[in-house]
Structure formats: C-alpha cells, structure tokens
Amino acid sequence: MLEIKEVSRYFDNFTALDKVSLNIAAGEFFTLLGPSGCGKTTLLRLIAGFDQPDNGDILLDGKSIIATPPERRPLHTIFQNYALFPHMTVTENIAFPLRMVGCTQAEINRRVAEALEDVSLPDKGNHYPDALSGGQKQRIAIARALVNRPRLLLLDEPLSALDAKLREQMQLELIKLQKEIGITFVYVTHDQGEALALSHRVAVMNRGTIAQVDEPSRLYGFPNSRFVADFIGQCNLLSGKVTQLQDNRAQVELEGLGPVQTAIPADSTIAVGRNCTLTLRPEKIHISSRVSHDEVEAHFKGIVHDMLYLGDVTVYKVELANGMLLEALLANSSPGRARFFEIGDQVEVAWHYDAGHLVMD
Amino acid sequence: MQQKSWQQRLLTLPPMGYLLIFFAIPTLIMLFASFRYTGEYGGLAPWYSIENGTLAFDLTLENWQRLFETDIYLRLFFKSIGYALVTTLLCILLGYPLALMIARSQKKHRDLLLLLVILPFWSNFLVRIYAWMIIFSPNGALTQMINSLRDLLGLAPISIMYSATAVITCLVYVHLPFMVLPLYANLEKHNPALLDAAQDLGANRWRRFWRITWPLSLSGVYAGSILVFIPVLGMFAIPDLLGGTDGIMIANVIKQQFVESRDWPFGSVLSMVLTATAVLVVLLGAKIGQQGAR
Numbered sequence: 001m002l003e004i005k006e007v008s009r010y011f012d013n014f015t016a017l018d019k020v021s022l023n024i025a026a027g028e029f030f031t032l033l034g035p036s037g038c039g040k041t042t043l044l045r046l047i048a049g050f051d052q053p054d055n056g057d058i059l060l061d062g063k064s065i066i067a068t069p070p071e072r073r074p075l076h077t078i079f080q081n082y083a084l085f086p087h088m089t090v091t092e093n094i095a096f097p098l099r100m101v102g103c104t105q106a107e108i109n110r111r112v113a114e115a116l117e118d119v120s121l122p123d124k125g126n127h128y129p130d131a132l133s134g135g136q137k138q139r140i141a142i143a144r145a146l147v148n149r150p151r152l153l154l155l156d157e158p159l160s161a162l163d164a165k166l167r168e169q170m171q172l173e174l175i176k177l178q179k180e181i182g183i184t185f186v187y188v189t190h191d192q193g194e195a196l197a198l199s200h201r202v203a204v205m206n207r208g209t210i211a212q213v214d215e216p217s218r219l220y221g222f223p224n225s226r227f228v229a230d231f232i233g234q235c236n237l238l239s240g241k242v243t244q245l246q247d248n249r250a251q252v253e254l255e256g257l258g259p260v261q262t263a264i265p266a267d268s269t270i271a272v273g274r275n276c277t278l279t280l281r282p283e284k285i286h287i288s289s290r291v292s293h294d295e296v297e298a299h300f301k302g303i304v305h306d307m308l309y310l311g312d313v314t315v316y317k318v319e320l321a322n323g324m325l326l327e328a329l330l331a332n333s334s335p336g337r338a339r340f341f342e343i344g345d346q347v348e349v350a351w352h353y354d355a356g357h358l359v360m361d
Numbered sequence: 362m363q364q365k366s367w368q369q370r371l372l373t374l375p376p377m378g379y380l381l382i383f384f385a386i387p388t389l390i391m392l393f394a395s396f397r398y399t400g401e402y403g404g405l406a407p408w409y410s411i412e413n414g415t416l417a418f419d420l421t422l423e424n425w426q427r428l429f430e431t432d433i434y435l436r437l438f439f440k441s442i443g444y445a446l447v448t449t450l451l452c453i454l455l456g457y458p459l460a461l462m463i464a465r466s467q468k469k470h471r472d473l474l475l476l477l478v479i480l481p482f483w484s485n486f487l488v489r490i491y492a493w494m495i496i497f498s499p500n501g502a503l504t505q506m507i508n509s510l511r512d513l514l515g516l517a518p519i520s521i522m523y524s525a526t527a528v529i530t531c532l533v534y535v536h537l538p539f540m541v542l543p544l545y546a547n548l549e550k551h552n553p554a555l556l557d558a559a560q561d562l563g564a565n566r567w568r569r570f571w572r573i574t575w576p577l578s579l580s581g582v583y584a585g586s587i588l589v590f591i592p593v594l595g596m597f598a599i600p601d602l603l604g605g606t607d608g609i610m611i612a613n614v615i616k617q618q619f620v621e622s623r624d625w626p627f628g629s630v631l632s633m634v635l636t637a638t639a640v641l642v643v644l645l646g647a648k649i650g651q652q653g654a655r
Contacts, residue, residue, distance in 0.1 A: 048561060070560045083558035087576045096572075100563030144562065 001026040001184060002047070002152060007056035009042055009208075016042040018208040019056070024186060029178050031187040033195040034205035035231070040188045043205075044154050047186065048077050060151065071100070075152035076145035081161060082137045084129040090116070090140050091125040097148045115143040118177070135166050139173075146181065155187045159194065171197055192232050196220065204228050220281075222265065225359055229279035234315075236280040236326050239361075242272050249353060252278060256322035260298040263354035275361040282329040284355040287316055287347050299350035302326065304341045316341060318349050388636060395629035396420045403623025424626040428634070434614070438634065441611040444525070445593040448532040449540075452589045453582060455533065456540035460581075461574070463541075464548035471549075478541050486535070490602050493531045497522040497603065523605025531599050536592065540585035547581025548574070579649075587646045591639050611635060 002024040009017040017039045024030045032040040045051040047058060049070035057064050065073055076097070085093050094112045103111070116122045119139035129137055138158060145153055155174075159167045175198060178185050189195055195202045196216040204211040204219065204227075211231075212224045223229035226237060243259065244251035250264050262278060264270055286297075302318035305325060311332070318326045326349055341347055398406040398419055410417050428434055463474045481489060496503045499520055508518040521527050551574065559569045597612035604610070611631065618628030 050557060050560075069565075070557075071563045071565050077558070077561045079554050079558055081554065083552070083554040085555060085559070085573060096559070096564075097562040100568065148563075 001028075001061060002186070003059040003062075004043070004047075005057045005059065007043070007046060007053045007058065009039075009046065009051070010054050015208050017046075017053070020205075020208070020210055021056075022203060022210065022213065024184060026184055027182050029175070029185045029187065029198060029200045031189060031195040031199040031202045032205060033189055033192060033202050033231075034211075036190055037207075038205040039208040040190075040205050041156060044077075044156055044186065044188050047152075048075065048154055049073050074150050075154060076150045077154040077156060078141050078145050078158045080157050082129075082141040082158075084137055084140060084144070086129055088128075089125065090121075090127050090129070090132070093129065093140060094144045094147050096144065101148060103148075111147055115147040118146070119143045134162050135170060138162065138170060142174075142177070146177075146183065149181075150183065152184045152186060155185060157189055158187075160189075160191075167194075174198060196232070204231060206231075222357055223279060223359060226277045226279070226361065229277070229357070229359065234282050234327060234329075236282065236285070238278040238280065238324075238356075240276055240278060242270060242274050242276055245270065245272055250358065252276060252358065254278065256324060257300060257320065261353045262356050262358050265358055268358065269360050270358065277359050277361055278356045279359060280326075280351060280356045282315065282327040283313075283331075284351055285326065285328040286350045287318065287328040287330060287341070288350070289341070289345070289347055297350045297352055299348055300326075301346070301348055304343050304345045304347055307341070307343060314340065316347075318347060320349075388633075391629045391632050391636075394626055395424055395633055396422070397626050398423075399624055399626055403625070405625050424630045427627060428630055434611075434631065437609070437611045437614060438638070441594055442638070444529060444532065444610060445590045447529055448536060448593045449586050449589045451529070451533045452537055452540035453586065456537055456544055456585065457578075457582075460541045460544035460548055463545055464551070475542075475545065478538050478545075481534075482538065487598065489535070490531060490599060493527070493534070494522070494602060497527045523603065523607060525604075525608050527603040528600050528608035528610075531603055532593050532596065535599065536589045539588040539592075543584040543588065544578065544581045547578050547584075551577055580651075583646045583649055587643055590642055590646075594639055594642075595635060 002022075004020060004022040004024075006019045006021055007017055008015070008019055020039070020043060032043060034040045042051065046053050046066075049065070049068065053066060058066050060074070085096065088096070091112050094115050095108045098108045098111060112125070113122070116125055119142060121136060121139055121143075124132065124136065124140070129140070132140065141158070159170050162170060171194065174185075187195075187198060196219070199216055201213060201215055202219055203213045206227050212219060212228045214222075214224075219228065219232050223232060223235075229235045230237060238254050238257070240252040240254040240260075242250055243253045245264070248264050249261050250270060251259050252262055253259050260278070270276070300320050302320045304316055305319040306317040308315040313329050313331050316328050316330065318328060320326060328349055393408075394405055397408050398421060400406045406419060408419055410419060459478070463471055463478075466474060495501055498504065499522065504519075504521055507521070511518060555573055555577075556569050559573050564572060595612050596610060597616050600608045600610045600613055601616075604613075612635070615628050615631045615635065618624045618631065622628075
C-alpha cells in the first residue's frame with residue numbers, strides 16, 4: 001500500500017537517508033525503530049510531505065505522492081507533543097480536518113461525537129486542551145487524526161511524553177484501536193520495547209539505512225547483524241571465526257574462549273574462515289553451581305561479578321576465565337526464596353548449541 | 362488566587378505612588394477645574410468667596426454645557442477617533458506582515474531586523490516630523506514626482522502638505538514600531554508544530570493563517586492597537602505641523618484652550634472627555650484581549 005523506493009535525503013554533507021526501500025501493507029502496524037539520528041523521523045516527514053526526498057519515490061496505492069502537498073495527502077500525523085490547537089475546544093480541534101474538506105455541520109457534529117466516543121472521552125468536548133491531562137491530550141490528538149479516516153496514520157514518538165504506567169496503557173489502547181479501525185499505522189520510536197510490543201513488523205534503521213525489516217519475534221530471535229542484536233534487547237556478543245561446518249552445525253572458535261558448537265542459521269552466508277558474532281540472549285544462558293557434562297552444551301566456568309535484582313528476574317554478570325563479562329538472566333519464579341548466587345560465587349554458565357544465533361560480520 | 366505577601370505589596374508601592382502623583386491627582390485637579398470659572402486674565406478664578414461672612418462656592422456647569430452648544434467639538438472628537446482608528450488599522454496592515462516575517466526569519470537575523478524597526482527612535486521625534494514636512498512640501502521630491510505623473514495623465518496638481526493624508530501618513534510612520542514590537546513578541550512564541558499539524562490535517566496556506574496564526578496572535582494585535590490608538594488620539598505635534606486647518610485634531614484644540622485662549626476650565630472639559638475615551642478604549646481592548654488569549 002505504501003511503497004518507499006530507494007529514497008535518499010541529504011542535508012548539507014550529512015546523509016540522513018541512503019536509498020531506503022520499504023513496502024508497508026494495508027492494515028499493518030509498522031514501526032520505524034532506531035537510535036536518534038538514524039533517519040526515522042526524516043523518513044516520516046518525507047511520507048507526511050513536510051520534506052522532499054532528493055532521490056527516489058514514495059508511492060501510495062501505486063501512485064507517487066511526492067508532488068502532493070501535505071494538506072492533500074490522505075494521511076495524518078500524530079506529533080510528539082500532540083500539537084493540539086490551544087485556542088480551540090476539543091470539539092473544534094477534532095472538527096478541524098472535517099471543516100477543511102467542507103463537511104456539513106450536522107455531519108461534523110455526528111462524527112466528532114463518534115470520535116470522542118471512540119477514545120472514551122465523550123464529555124470533554126467543551127474543554128480546552130490546557131485543561132486536559134497528558135493521556136487525554138494524546139487521545140484527542142488520535143481522535144483528531146482519525147476522524148476523517150485517513151488511509152495512513154503516522155505516529156512520531158507519540159508516547160514519549162507520558163510516564164511509564166500511562167505509556168503501557170496507551171500502548172494497549174493503540175493496539176486495540178488499530179485493530180478495530182484497520183487503518184495502516186506507521187510508528188516512529190527509539191524505544192525497542194515499544195516497537196516489539198506494538199508492531200506487526202519493525203524496520204530497524206541505522207545511519208540512514210534499513211538494517212533489518214522483520215516481525216518482532218524474528219528480530220529478537222534472529223537478528224541479521226551485530227547492530228540489530230545489540231539494539232534490540234540485551235544481548236551478549238561473542239566474536240569468533242567459523243572453523244568447521246557439519247550438517248546443520250557450525251564450529252566457531254570464540255575469541256579467548258575456544259571452540260563451541262552452534263546451529264547454522266537459515267539463509268546465512270556462512271563459510272569456513274569467516275569472522276562472525278555469536279549473539280546470545282541473557283535468558284538463554286543457564287547459570288548453575290553444578291558442573292554440566294551435556295554434549296550439546298557449551299559451558300564455561302566463571303565468577304559472579306555483579307548482579308541486578310529486578311524483582312521478577314535477576315541479572316547476573318559472570319566474569320569468565322579470560323576476563324570477559326557474560327550476562328545471564330534468572331527468573332525468580334520458584335516458590336519461596338529464589339536461588340540467588342552471591343557476588344564472588346563460583347558458577348558455571350552454559351548454553352545449548354541452538355540457543356545462540358550466529359551472524360556474519 | 363493566593364494571598365499576596367507584604368513584600369509583594371511593598372513592590373507595587375513605587376508604581377502606585379507614581380501613578381497617584383502624576384496621573385490620578387492631576388486628573389482630579391483637571392476634573393475640578395472643569396467646574397470652575399475662567400479668571401480675569403485667563404487661568405482659573407477662585408472657587409469660593411466670602412462675602413459678609415458667608416461662604417459662597419463659585420462653581421458652574423457652563424463649561425460642560427459649552428461642549429454641546431455647537432457640534433464642532435464633538436465632530437472634532439469623532440474625527441480624532443477616526444484618525445486614530447485609521448492609523449491603527451494601517452499599522453496593523455503594515456506591521457503584521459513585517460512582524461510575521463521577522464518572527465519566521467532565521468534566529469540569527471531576528472535581533473538585527475528588530476533593531477532596524479526601532480532604529481528611527483534614535484533620532485528626535487520633531488526632527489523626523491520636519492523631515493516629513495520637507496518630503497511633503499510643494500517642492501519636495503514626493504509632491505513633485507506625484508504631480509509630474511498627474512501632469513502626464515492630464516490631471517491638476519495636488520498638494521499633500523496640510524492635509525489629512527499628510528497627518529495620517531506621519532502618524533502611521535511614528536507609531537508603526539509600537540504595533541510591530543508586541544506583535545513580534547506574540548508571533549515569535551507560536552509553536553511551529555501547530556502549523557505543521559494544521560497542514561497535515563488539510564489546511565492550505567490561507568487557512569493555516571486565518572485559523573491558527575491569526576486567532577493566536579489576537580492578544581498581540583490588541584496590545585499593539587492600544588499602544589497605537591491611545592497616543593494617536595492625544596497627538597497634537599503632528600497635526601500642528603503637517604495638518605494645517607484640515608488635519609487638526611482634538612488635542613490641538615485642547616492645547617489652544619490652555620495656551621492661546623487661556624481658557625483653562627474648558628480645556629479641562631475637553632481633556633476629561635479625551636481621557637475618558639482613552640480609558641474606555643483600554644478597558645475594552647483588555648477585555649477583548651483576554652478573550653483572544655483564551
């Protein structure tokens with residue numbers, strides 16, 4: 001439905017976007033995720049029409065929209081600080097896009113009332129934005145952007161101004177709303193947790209390019225690069241070299257640790273002699289005081305160097321023999337006192353051969 | 362509203378005292394003077410006398426009645442209000458685009474542009490009016506140019522000096538910065554994201570201005586209008602020098618009563634009416650301005 005074709009944008013001698021291509025399907029909740037300065041907001045502004053690409057094309061339903069001014073594009077934006085009009089009541093704010101297309105007053109009244117109902121604020125119509133809380137402003141901004149049913153809704157870090165609890169509640173509401181109305185959402189955020197929680201698909205951006213486009217679970221489980229593995233969630237990154245390929249397993253010589261067995265990822269460009277990174281999520285590493293003899297596991301001795309008790313889980317940083325720190329996660333789910341290790345304890349860390357995910361450097 | 366502390370009250374004392382001594386008391390003196398008789402050689406006659414041991418007050422309503430005896434003074438009042446309105450309107454028309462342009466220009470240029478707006482204040486007010494006298498004079502460059510153009514079209518030559526045109530042109534020139542500065546202060550604070558949002562929601566350039574920028578700037582427009590309207594209403598130097606008999610305003614008559622005619626009581630009557638008009642305009646402006654700021 002929305003097709004971004006080799007779009008580039010340069011500012012002076014800085015490349016904000018470098019030949020970015022994306023396809024976003026109708027009804028999709030699509031997220032542009034990346035650190036600040038990765039080009040995600042630039043891309044959003046290009047889609048909205050506030051800025052023009054230097055190269056490439058943007059197609060909506062197969063037709064190029066780059067020559068169309070923002071006010072005539074069938075899409076709306078939710079701005080970071082909502083941008084509600086302070087001199088208009090909530091009702092007038094929501095009526096604004098309807099007035100712009102010349103709806104009758106009766107139609108406006110009906111649709112504004114519906115929109116207020118949709119965001120569960122039916123009695124706030126006569127309030128001015130100043131009198132609303134952050135969450136209420138957010139909902140009014142959403143109601144205003146959706147009232148004339150755009151083809152596409154762009155959201156520019158819309159939850160960044162809310163506190164953590166409210167943010168989680170608004171995330172659930174956004175998911176529900178998007179499902180109900182079926183409008184395509186393009187969401188921009190630097191918060192990887194938010195991206196994973198909300199989206200059908202996520203494009204991870206880095207320095208003006210797309211690093212990976214995938215479903216949240218695949219992004220987390222099967223990052224295609226060191227950058228993505230590092231950016232999405234917590235991850236142990238172990239550098240090494242491929243030394244042997246056998247059936248569906250590879251032997252990797254990890255720097256300072258020695259050889260380990262690992263699964264060969266699908267559609268990988270793996271070859272003997274290539275430099276690679278083994279990405280290991282902390283929750284996939286076992287940590288115990290017993291010594292393992294399991295053939296399919298890699299195991300190393302270490303000492304608990306640091307620990308972070310987070311309530312539901314405890315994060316342990318284990319120092320291996322070569323000085324490397326490995327992060328492991330232990331759920332505190334056993335009844336009674338969880339089995340803690342103390343700083344300085346001798347432990348063994350181990351992982352199953354297919355716990356890690358191998359990416360080529 | 363929070364109870365004000367005594368420190369806060371103390372801070373308001375100097376301005377309150379200043380206003381009391383230099384505005385409230387003189388106004389009351391003028392109000393009193395408007396009910397007194399003219400003295401034998403001008404000025405004011407004594408307001409009481411003691412004859413045969415009895416006290417008599419020499420106060421009168423004559424001066425106020427005189428205001429309504431002919432329509433000349435009321436017409437002059439309305440004419441002055443008209444001049445002030447036209448000047449204010451022209452200042453809005455000329456000042457608004459300028460203030461908007463400065464507010465939307467790059468940050469590093471704004472200070473310089475503002476400096477240019479207030480630059481005329483660096484030279485004396487009267488000198489600047491004399492400059493306009495030279496420009497408007499029959500042999501001045503402007504009049505000559507207009508008349509040679511009119512001559513080409515076969516029209517009779519005109520004189521700009523000593524006309525309403527000359528007075529209003531100069532009034533606008535002198536008061537334009539008083540419109541531009543409050544407007545700029547207002548427009549500069551506008552959140553540019555609101556215009557992006559309006560455009561995103563389907564508003565073209567024209568509608569973005571009339572539905573967002575203009576309503577949000579109304580308090581600035583009212584502030585500027587008051588700063589222009591009030592001094593113009595009481596202006597006498599400009600009509601004195603550029604107005605001739607046509608362009609005379611109410612303040613010229615007030616000055617005439619005090620200086621030339623030495624009729625202080627009637628001059629006081631006219632002053633009181635002018636002051637009351639100005640106060641009414643301020644109150645009205647403040648009220649509308651408050652609603653505009655909503």
